[in-house]
Amino acid sequence: VSFGYEDVAPDEKTRRVGGVFSNVAARYDIMNDAMSGGMHRLWKDRFVRRVKPREGETILDMAGGTGDIAFRMAKRGAQVTVADINAEMLAVGMERAEKRKIEGLNWAEENAEALSFEDKSFDAYTIAFGIRNVTHIQQALEEAHRVLKRGGRFFCLEFSTTLWPGFAEIYDAYSHKVVPKIGKALAHDEDSYRYLIESIRRFPDMDAFKAMIGEAGFVQTRVEPMLGGLVAIHSGYRI
Ligand code: SAM
Numbered sequence: 001v002s003f004g005y006e007d008v009a010p011d012e013k014t015r016r017v018g019g020v021f022s023n024v025a026a027r028y029d030i031m032n033d034a035m036s037g038g039m040h041r042l043w044k045d046r047f048v049r050r051v052k053p054r055e056g057e058t059i060l061d062m063a064g065g066t067g068d069i070a071f072r073m074a075k076r077g078a079q080v081t082v083a084d085i086n087a088e089m090l091a092v093g094m095e096r097a098e099k100r101k102i103e104g105l106n107w108a109e110e111n112a113e114a115l116s117f118e119d120k121s122f123d124a125y126t127i128a129f130g131i132r133n134v135t136h137i138q139q140a141l142e143e144a145h146r147v148l149k150r151g152g153r154f155f156c157l158e159f160s161t162t163l164w165p166g167f168a169e170i171y172d173a174y175s176h177k178v179v180p181k182i183g184k185a186l187a188h189d190e191d192s193y194r195y196l197i198e199s200i201r202r203f204p205d206m207d208a209f210k211a212m213i214g215e216a217g218f219v220q221t222r223v224e225p226m227l228g229g230l231v232a233i234h235s236g237y238r239i
Pocket of ligand 1: 067
């Protein structure tokens with residue numbers, strides 16, 4: 001499997017991704033604003049509008065990190081389990097939740113590829129900017145399907161490939177020249193951000209990823225591109 005520009009063993013990728021997020025945890029939120037010019041907030045708002053969290057339902061926010069998606073859903077009355085493989089990201093999230101007095105959250109250290117939850121536990125499963133970091137993506141999708149109840153919904157927010165002509169080149173230049181520099185300046189960590197960019201480049205395109213979701217057993221799979229597909233919301237249902 002790939003890690004940045006290198007090919008590495010699967011265990012090694014999981015370990016290195018762990019290192020990336022441990023390095024950036026403390027600065028993660030500020031970096032998101034810096035790198036997306038604040039746009040990640042709008043993408044996340046739209047994502048949660050699509051998920052339509054309801055009062056009292058149970059949602060698993062996988063790769064939930066510091067809680068951006070989970071907080072938005074908990075504010076709408078859902079019971080959200082924030083699950084992430086990285087304890088440092090979760091620790092930052094718990095601190096933020098406490099400061100903001102957000103209720104209705106559980107926190108769990110979990111690998112998306114092998115969840116500890118029972119079959120059919122959740123009404124919805126969300127994963128935002130998380131799936132491309134997972135070593136075995138198909139396995140994670142199968143786990144998502146397993147833990148969802150019948151009628152449960154799957155939603156994924158992720159970078160993808162923009163189909164707008166011209167935009168791809170600008171984005172490529174931005175991501176290779178500017179992003180690692182911001183990473184260096186703000187987080188003193190150029191390499192982690194190089195990895196993040198490279199992982200975006202290598203992620204399957206919108207149709208290929210949609211097919212993988214279908215492969216995992218989901219139906220009515222859809223994709224909603226934003227900025228021509230620079231970012232995309234994929235969704236499906238378990239029946
Ligand atoms: N969802 C949050 C957001 O939108 O701000 C955090 C996204 S952050 C870019 C990616 C997260 O994926 C990190 O917190 C990382 O620890 C987590 N992650 C990476 N591999 C994972 C895995 N195999 N299982 C669970 N979480 C994983």
